[in-house]
Amino acid sequence: STGIVAATPFPAEYDREYVAPVSLGTPAQELNLIFDTGSSDLWVFSTSMPAAQVAGQKLYNPSGSSTSAVLWGHTWSIQYGDGSRSSGTVVNELVTIGGISYASQALEIANGVSAQFSQDPASSGLLGLGFSILNTVIPTSQKTWFDNVLPTLAAPVFTVDLKRAAPGTYTFGAIDASSYAGKIEYTPIDNSNGFWRLQASGYQVGTSPFQPTTIDAIADTGTTLLMLPAAIVKAYYAQVPGSQLHASYGAYTFPCSAKLPSFTFGIGRYRGVIPGAFVSYGRIDATTCYGGIQDQGNLPFSIFGDILMKAQVVVFDAGRTRIGFAAK
Ligand SMILES: O=C(Cc1ccccc1)Nn1cnc2ccccc21
Numbered sequence: 001s002t003g004i005v006a007a008t009p010f011p012a013e014y015d016r017e018y019v020a021p022v023s024l025g026t027p028a029q030e031l032n033l034i035f036d037t038g039s040s041d042l043w044v045f046s047t048s049m050p051a052a053q054v055a056g057q058k059l060y061n062p063s064g065s066s067t068s069a070v071l072w073g074h075t076w077s078i079q080y081g082d083g084s085r086s087s088g089t090v091v092n093e094l095v096t097i098g099g100i101s102y103a104s105q106a107l108e109i110a111n112g113v114s115a116q117f118s119q120d121p122a123s124s125g126l127l128g129l130g131f132s133i134l135n136t137v138i139p140t141s142q143k144t145w146f147d148n149v150l151p152t153l154a155a156p157v158f159t160v161d162l163k164r165a166a167p168g169t170y171t172f173g174a175i176d177a178s179s180y181a182g183k184i185e186y187t188p189i190d191n192s193n194g195f196w197r198l199q200a201s202g203y204q205v206g207t208s209p210f211q212p213t214t215i216d217a218i219a220d221t222g223t224t225l226l227m228l229p230a231a232i233v234k235a236y237y238a239q240v241p242g243s244q245l246h247a248s249y250g251a252y253t254f255p256c257s258a259k260l261p262s263f264t265f266g267i268g269r270y271r272g273v274i275p276g277a278f279v280s281y282g283r284i285d286a287t288t289c290y291g292g293i294q295d296q297g298n299l300p301f302s303i304f305g306d307i308l309m310k311a312q313v314v315v316f317d318a319g320r321t322r323i324g325f326a327a328k
Contacts, residue, residue: 003098025065206261
């Protein structure tokens with residue numbers, strides 16, 4: 001089988017996150033979830049949550065589904081890199097994405113979420129697309145929806161085609177040859193820590209010479225920005241007049257009037273180009289804009305988040321434990 005769903009950015013012009021529809025239970029309850037290659041829990045806002053933690057999100061109601069079955073004695077609790085968190089209990093439930101169904105998917109029901117999630121009306125939860133070793137359910141960890149449907153897919157892959165301020169797609173089981181230009185360049189991934197972790201071959205700022213250097217990064221659709229080593233970030237903003245490491249934000253900002261250079265990353269001999277305009281993450285006051293490229297700080301790896309993803313077609317190939325990039 002193959003399946004395709006639209007990936008819609010929120011808020012419209014900031015692309016802070018991308019959500020896609022997931023159908024849960026019988027009769028179907030459709031919720032918009034963040035598809036997240038940086039984690040491996042499928043969790044949803046639910047009717048078990050305190051009203052104070054809900055602000056516009058659609059809630060999954062297990063009692064309204066004839067196919068939900070409590071996974072007794074199982075709980076989950078997750079914390080993400082930005083400190084956001086959620087936790088709750090587990091049911092087995094019918095989960096369908098783009099027409100592809102799995103009848104007894106471990107569906108994690110939230111009975112508590114942190115403010116970052118409560119204050120985000122666009123998302124009713126997350127669909128983890130990382131490796132199942134990262135799943136937080138105890139006492140027995142559960143498989144992701146992608147892991148569960150993998151044997152039924154026409155090809156053991158999913159393709160991510162996010163766009164800037166416009167709906168893109170997640171495709172399961174296929175690669176749409178009309179969605180990209182040229183060839184897909186693949187590189188092996190190390191999934192031993194549960195991430196889609198790769199080594200890029202270097203970078204280039206604007207039209208400056210390419211700098212060969214190994215960049216150890218995870219491909220993470222759940223992260224908005226492109227998080228890189230301090231030296232690379234410094235080299236980028238050195239080419240942005242008026243930019244600064246803003247003391248109060250602890251992040252690079254620049255004058256919204258600045259013309260941003262492109263950012264190129266290497267995958268082997270392939271060069272992936274992120275247009276300068278994609279590096280503006282948004283306005284923070286009348287004249288100041290927030291950079292889409294930021295310092296990874298003390299993280300053990302870089303993070304190729306949505307700022308990079310939206311400039312490429314990215315193939316997550318579980319069959320051959322590799323990731324592919326193509327221009328579009
Ligand atoms: O948490 C991160 C970034 C990260 C930091 C440290 C190690 C690995 C990844 N992304 N992310 C992935 N899913 C998310 C969901 C909410 C917030 C951030 C989310």
